[in-house]
Amino acid sequence: MERVYFDHAATTPTRPEVLQAMLPYYTEHWGNPSSLHLEGVAALEGVERARTHLATLLGADSDEIVFTGSGTEADNHALAGVAHALGDKGDHIITSAIEHHAIHDTVEHLGRVGVRATHLPVDEAGLVDPDAVRSAITDRTILVSVMHANNEMGTIEPIAEIGAVCRERGVLFHTDAVQTVGHVPIDVRRMNIDLLSLSAHKLYGPKGVGALFMRDGVTITSYVHGGGQESGRRASTENVAGIVGLGEAARLAGEEMEQETAHTSGLRDQIIGGILGAIPDVLLTGHPTQRLPNSASFCVAGIEGEALLLDLDQEGFAVSTGSACTSGVSEPSHVLLALGLPPDIARSSIRITVGRGNTAEEVDRLLEVFPRIVKRLRDMSAHRPALAERVPHD
Amino acid sequence: MTERAPECCLDLRGTPCPLNWVKTKLRLEEMEPGRRIEVIVDQGNPERNVPRSAKMEGHRIVHAISQNGAVRICIERAEESAP
Ligand SMILES: Cc1ncc(COP(=O)(O)O)c(C=O)c1O
Numbered sequence: 001m002e003r004v005y006f007d008h009a010a011t012t013p014t015r016p017e018v019l020q021a022m023l024p025y026y027t028e029h030w031g032n033p034s035s036l037h038l039e040g041v042a043a044l045e046g047v048e049r050a051r052t053h054l055a056t057l058l059g060a061d062s063d064e065i066v067f068t069g070s071g072t073e074a075d076n077h078a079l080a081g082v083a084h085a086l087g088d089k090g091d092h093i094i095t096s097a098i099e100h101h102a103i104h105d106t107v108e109h110l111g112r113v114g115v116r117a118t119h120l121p122v123d124e125a126g127l128v129d130p131d132a133v134r135s136a137i138t139d140r141t142i143l144v145s146v147m148h149a150n151n152e153m154g155t156i157e158p159i160a161e162i163g164a165v166c167r168e169r170g171v172l173f174h175t176d177a178v179q180t181v182g183h184v185p186i187d188v189r190r191m192n193i194d195l196l197s198l199s200a201h202k203l204y205g206p207k208g209v210g211a212l213f214m215r216d217g218v219t220i221t222s223y224v225h226g227g228g229q230e231s232g233r234r235a236s237t238e239n240v241a242g243i244v245g246l247g248e249a250a251r252l253a254g255e256e257m258e259q260e261t262a263h264t265s266g267l268r269d270q271i272i273g274g275i276l277g278a279i280p281d282v283l284l285t286g287h288p289t290q291r292l293p294n295s296a297s298f299c300v301a302g303i304e305g306e307a308l309l310l311d312l313d314q315e316g317f318a319v320s321t322g323s324a325c326t327s328g329v330s331e332p333s334h335v336l337l338a339l340g341l342p343p344d345i346a347r348s349s350i351r352i353t354v355g356r357g358n359t360a361e362e363v364d365r366l367l368e369v370f371p372r373i374v375k376r377l378r379d380m381s382a383h384r385p386a387l388a389e390r391v392p393h394d
Numbered sequence: 395m396t397e398r399a400p401e402c403c404l405d406l407r408g409t410p411c412p413l414n415w416v417k418t419k420l421r422l423e424e425m426e427p428g429r430r431i432e433v434i435v436d437q438g439n440p441e442r443n444v445p446r447s448a449k450m451e452g453h454r455i456v457h458a459i460s461q462n463g464a465v466r467i468c469i470e471r472a473e474e475s476a477p
Contacts, residue, residue, distance in 0.1 A: 041412045041447075048416045 001316045004362045008202075008294055008355035009151050009179060010320055014245070015204040021248035022206065025241035033238050034229060043240045050247020057250040058196065058213055059187040066212045066233045067243050071178040071199025073223065074212040075102040077234070078174045078195045081220030082143045083110050086172075090140040094118045096128045096157075097338040098150050102197075103176055104334070107145075120146075122338055124392045125287040126155030134165045141171050148177040148196075149184065152335040152351060153286030154295030156184065163192030172218065178202055178210075179292060182253030183261070194218050200242065204356070205249030209242035260356050265293040267354040267363050272296045274367040279374050281387040285336060285349065297351040299341060301387040303377040305349045311373045317366055320351040340392040400432035400468055401425055406444075407436055407464050414440050415447040418469065422453060427473045430456060434464050441465040 005013070025046050031039030033047050048062070055062040068074045079093070095107055097119045107117045118136045120128050128146050137144070144166050149156045159175050166173035174195035177186060181196075182203030188196060196213040200206055214220065214233070226235030253260075276282055281301040300308060305321030312319050332346035352366070404421055406414040418433050425431065435444050437460065445455045445467055452472035459466045 036412055041416065044412060044416050045419065048413070048420055052420060 003316050003318065004358070004365065005318045006352045006354060006358065006362075006366065007318045007320045009154075009292070009351065009353035011201045011207065012204045012355055013357065014201075014206055015249065015252065017252060018205055018245045018248045022241040022245040025244050029240070033240060034227070043238075046240055046244045046247075047238055050243045050250075053247040053251040053254075054198075054211060057182065057186070057254045059189055060213050061216060063231070064188075064213055064216055066214055066230045067238060067246070068210045068212055068234055069224075069236075069239070070208060071176070071197050071202070071210040072102040074197035074199070074210045075100070075176055076106050077212050077223035078197060078220070079103065079106045079110060079143070079145060080223055082172055082174070082195070083113070083115050084221035085219060086142040090142040092116050092118070092138055092140040092142065094120065094133060094136045094141060094144045094146075096120045096122060096146050098122055098126060098128075098152075098155075098335045099145070099147055100151055100176055100178070103145055103147070116140075122155075124340055125290075126150055126153050126285075126335075126339055127287065127290070128157050128162065130158055130161040130165050133162050134169070137165075137169050137171055141169075143172045143174060145174040145176070148175045148180040148186070149292050150286065150335060151179050152333055152349070153297045153339070154291035155286040156180070156290050156292065159193070160191040166194075167192040182250060182257070183264075183293060185257065188213055188215065195220070200246035200249055203249045203253050206242045206245040209239050209246050211246065256356075261293045263356065264354050264358075267358055267360065268294060268296050270360060270363045271352055271354070271366065274363070275370060278367065278371045282374075283341075283345070283387060283391055285339060285341075292353075294355060295351065295353045297349065299336070299345045299348045299387075299391075300350060300374055301345060301348055301390075302381055303348055303374065305347060307377055308348075308350050308373060311377065312366075312369070315369045315373070317369070320353070321349050342390055345387070345390060400430045402431055404431065404433045406433055406440070409435075409440075411439050411443045412447070415444050418444060418448065419451070422448075422469065422471050425471045427471050430468055430470045432466055432468050434466050437463060437465055441467075445469075 029042040031043040033044035051062040051065045054065050091114055093115055120132050122128055146157055146162050148159050163173050172194045175193055176197045178199045181198040194215045199210040224235045229235055283299045285297045285299055309319055309321045332343045336346035336349055414435050435441055448469050454470040456468035456470050
């Protein structure tokens with residue numbers, strides 16, 4: 001059976017052009033970028049070219065890019081780095097209730113060393129209110145960290161407004177932009193971003209490589225200690241081929257973003273319209289319009305998201321329930337609970353995230369099987385709530 | 395002669411070898427052949443290594459002037475694209 005991959009928020013396939021750009025850094029230019037000889041310089045050139053491409057995509061300066069081992073590491077680095085560097089200035093971090101575990105659990109960990117956190121709530125569309133950020137800032141606040149877009153329900157946060165509040169109050173602003181870099185335009189200057197995390201494998205690059213943008217003038221403590229790589233900001237011999245892949249993925253994304261967004265948002269809207277139109281008691285989670293161009297997410301009342309996922313898998317479709325990192329755990333996702341959904345509704349979540357390789361025919365096929373599977377699963381479960389009465393409204 | 399004036403200036407003081415050369419090279423790649431760039435590097439190894447690497451890739455050193463503990467090097471991009 002031909003497989004259809006609809007889980008691009010979990011990871012994306014490595015683009016062939018990206019792999020082609022990476023291969024010479026395994027076969028020919030395998031030198032250590034810290035070496036002074038020609039072999040070292042050839043590797044360093046790859047790393048620096050990638051830095052330039054990524055900086056261009058973000059509207060940053062290349063010296064403001066620090067390559068890391070993943071998006072998770074970039075998140076950890078940003079939070080722990082600020083907490084350590086500004087420990088004598090304050091001990092309070094503001095974040096949101098819908099952050100990825102890479103932020104959420106790091107904040108919790110920092111709590112054990114005395115950092116206090118405010119978790120801002122979101123409205124039923126998943127939006128953080130910039131005025132709530134303003135009200136939560138105290139003279140002990142050292143960092144605000146709010147994600148650019150949520151991986152589970154796709155809502156894009158008003159980070160430019162939040163950035164402006166932080167700049168006005170003199171507080172550092174970090175955003176986890178793992179889901180948006182390469183998919184949604186970002187301008188770190190216009191958005192007043194001080195720190196930004198990203199990950200290559202969400203933009204058709206390789207896994208195990210990410211980056212942290214650090215605005216010029218922001219000095220935070222290193223997270224990985226050792227050699228002087230990345231201008232002393234992140235020790236360890238560079239993942240040269242991975243970094244080259246990230247750079248090439250960023251370059252291509254910058255060139256093709258408009259085209260790709262038109263393609264993916266068309267498929268996304270086809271999915272949203274098709275599912276809401278064909279199945280009763282289905283809720284679109286996240287913001288109806290201010291959402292990732294590639295993401296459609298729903299709660300399908302009366303069934304377990306995981307059962308739906310597994311049945312779709314058998315029919316050839318790869319989708320997700322909640323976050324890829326939390327699936328397998330039957331606890332309802334903290335993100336969906338933060339939207340005000342009852343736990344049983346939150347457990348019925350399904351996420352369909354499209355990519356550049358998907359087609360309208362693939363969506364048609366999904367829309368054929370999806371209602372059939374939902375009906376069968378609902379017939380099997382006796383219980384069938386009237387969704388409309390149970391979810392929050394404005 | 396205005397077209398011969400350096401197109402941009404790259405301040406690489408404090409940037410170690412060979413990163414100073416790699417940054418120069420990436421900038422040269424964006425320029426038309428025959429155009430010039432001025433880079434400011436530290437005295438010592440950078441002042442020797444940056445011109446040497448530039449020459450190895452066929453670029454021309456127009457001049458190198460010592461000034462306040464640093465060196466201003468004017469490089470003209472090679473006619474042929476660098477190897
Ligand atoms: C919003 C968000 N942050 C962080 C991460 C972690 O990135 P990585 O897989 O590179 O560690 C992910 C990926 O699942 C994500 O979606």
